[in-house]
């Protein structure tokens with residue numbers, strides 16, 4: 001495409017600015033995209049964890065989507081926290097109507113603090129209604145295990161097997177993130193149906209990893225309209241995230257797991 005991509009995040013909030021919709025907008029801006037948002041939940045959270053969640057009614061999520069997308073079509077969409085099954089179905093239904101060219105689904109379930117961001121009973125709707133509409137899903141290891149109803153992968157080989165089984169659920173492409181495994185490198189696996197690609201980055205020695213998943217999925221959505229294909233896009237997005245992690249310790253935000261740092265760069 002030519003021009004500035006208009007990219008939509010459908011997600012929950014983080015007042016500390018490290019994760020959720022706030023992280024998504026920072027990522028879009030840093031990567032030269034025009035950011036738009038549809039809020040699914042207001043979350044009282046910070047670097048130390050989630051205190052409370054105020055859900056947005058599904059009808060109002062639909063109203064936001066209709067209002068926005070009838071005026072401004074999105075060149076790409078990133079989906080994050082959906083909070084419950086009704087919101088999940090509302091988003092699925094809007095995707096069927098508006099058919100954005102690229103849909104990146106980060107199946108957010110549990111915050112790093114351990115708090116649930118998607119009701120346990122909504123996992124079925126996510127799997128059955130939303131997964132088939134996504135061009136790429138970006139689960140971490142606990143999310144992949146939950147989607148498959150299996151124990152969490154502990155090795156790269158187990159990750160590869162689970163990524164293949166995720167494709168078997170009817171998704172087009174899977175980026176299975178390996179940040180939760182130990183090791184000097186953070187290895188993610190991209191399965192496109194045609195290729196299986198290992199994406200490796202040095203593990204940045206920081207505890208400030210709040211918002212890594214949000215940042216990666218947003219970077220993919222921001223970059224996809226201007227890159228050749230998914231492997232190219234995901235590589236560039238991971239490079240951006242690794243840079244943001246390297247810069248994380250220059251920030252001093254909060255008393256818990258601090259956020260990654262978004263800085264402006266030309267990609």
Ligand SMILES: Nc1ncnc2c1ncn2[C@@H]1O[C@H](COP(=O)(O)OP(=O)(O)O)[C@@H](O)[C@H]1O
Pocket residue numbers: 139140141177178179180186187188201202203204205206209211212213214216238241242245
């Ligand atoms: N310390 C780190 N250094 C470099 N990359 C990391 C680090 N921690 C996580 N990542 C990368 O950040 C992305 C998201 O990480 P992961 O922890 O797997 O998922 P989530 O943030 O959704 O829990 C992945 O690309 C992962 O490889």
Ligand SMILES: Cc1ncc(COP(=O)(O)O)c(N)n1
Pocket residue numbers: 011012013014019020021043045080081108110111112117209210211212213214215
């Ligand atoms: C609203 C919202 N969405 C997602 C996350 C997960 O964050 P992370 O990227 O650290 O896994 C979060 N903490 N809050």
